[in-house]
Each structure stands twice: as C-alpha cells, then as structure tokens.
Amino acid sequence: MAAAEPEHVAWLSERQLARAWPTIRKTCLNATVKANGVRNDNRVSHSTWGESQWRTYHPADVARVARAIADGTAELQPHWRNDTPEAKLLDQRLRRENLPGAIGCALLVAIPLAIIVILLIISWNGSGSSSSPSYWH
Structure with a gap:
C-alpha cells in the first residue's frame, strides 16, 4: 500500500x-x-x-x-x-526568421523619433526673427 x-x-x-x-x-x-x-x-x-x-x-x-x-x-x-546541438540550430533558425520583424519594429520606433527630432530642431532654429539675436551662441 x-x-x-x-x-x-x-x-x-x-x-x-x-x-x-x-x-x-x-x-x-x-x-x-x-x-x-x-x-x-x-x-x-x-x-x-x-x-x-x-x-x-x-x-x-x-x-x-x-x-x-x-x-x-x-x-x-x-x-x-x-x-544540445539541436537546440542551438533551432535558436539560429528562430533568429533568422525573426530578424525581419525585429528590423521592422526598430524602424517603427526610429522613424517617428527622427521626425520629432527634426521638427524640434526646425522649431528651435526658426523661433527667433531675423532681426533678433540668436539664443545659440
């Protein structure tokens, strides 16, 4: 029992x-x-x-x-x-398969961030009139 x-x-x-x-x-x-x-x-x-x-x-x-x-x-x-060697091969295959998605996600974050930075630079440089002194010395 x-x-x-x-x-x-x-x-x-x-x-x-x-x-x-x-x-x-x-x-x-x-x-x-x-x-x-x-x-x-x-x-x-x-x-x-x-x-x-x-x-x-x-x-x-x-x-x-x-x-x-x-x-x-x-x-x-x-x-x-x-x-195991099989696990290492599987990891390599998964990395290759996921690479396009990782690149796409990076671009999805990087492009809007770059646009925001460019707009901020333009707004800072264009905020003063041509007759007033620049704040950037």
Whole structure:
C-alpha cells in the first residue's frame, strides 16, 4: 500500500517549474510535463477584471523529473533542452526568421523619433526673427 500523500501540498507555479528544470526551454515545459507524467492542475481565479487561468505542478513529480533530467533518463526530445546541438540550430533558425520583424519594429520606433527630432530642431532654429539675436551662441 502506498503511503498517504499529505493533504495540503504546495503545488508549483510555471516559474518555479522553469527554475527546477533550467536545462529545459521555457516553450517546451508543457511537452516535458506531458511526456514524463507530471501531475498538473489548471487553476482558475475570478476577479473584477475577468477570469485568470494558470497551471500548477506537483512538486514530487517535478523533483522526480529533475533527477531524471540530470541522470539522462527523462523522456525528452533533443530540441527541448537548452544545451544540445539541436537546440542551438533551432535558436539560429528562430533568429533568422525573426530578424525581419525585429528590423521592422526598430524602424517603427526610429522613424517617428527622427521626425520629432527634426521638427524640434526646425522649431528651435526658426523661433527667433531675423532681426533678433540668436539664443545659440
């Protein structure tokens, strides 16, 4: 007969799960949970601003899988880890795919900023009349 589990177990948040498994990519935590049979629970909270949902994870299962990750017996795909050649290739591919978006975002910020700076320079230089002395000495 299995030992009775304590009634009040402090289940772990996703942030705590990520800290317990530092070699697992954050985007692959859920896949690792499913592949390794970690008990999890969907929690719901209702407030004035609506409903919030989040997952919590059983600490004994998280610790079991952390040991399995450390000794290499956990059920993992190579790209789920941060420290494999497959993960490095995936990172490079994602950087290449996201580069146009990053450039677009930079331009979206830089162009209006440049226009504002140019308008400020024009307004400062054009604020005095031609007969009055310049404030820029």
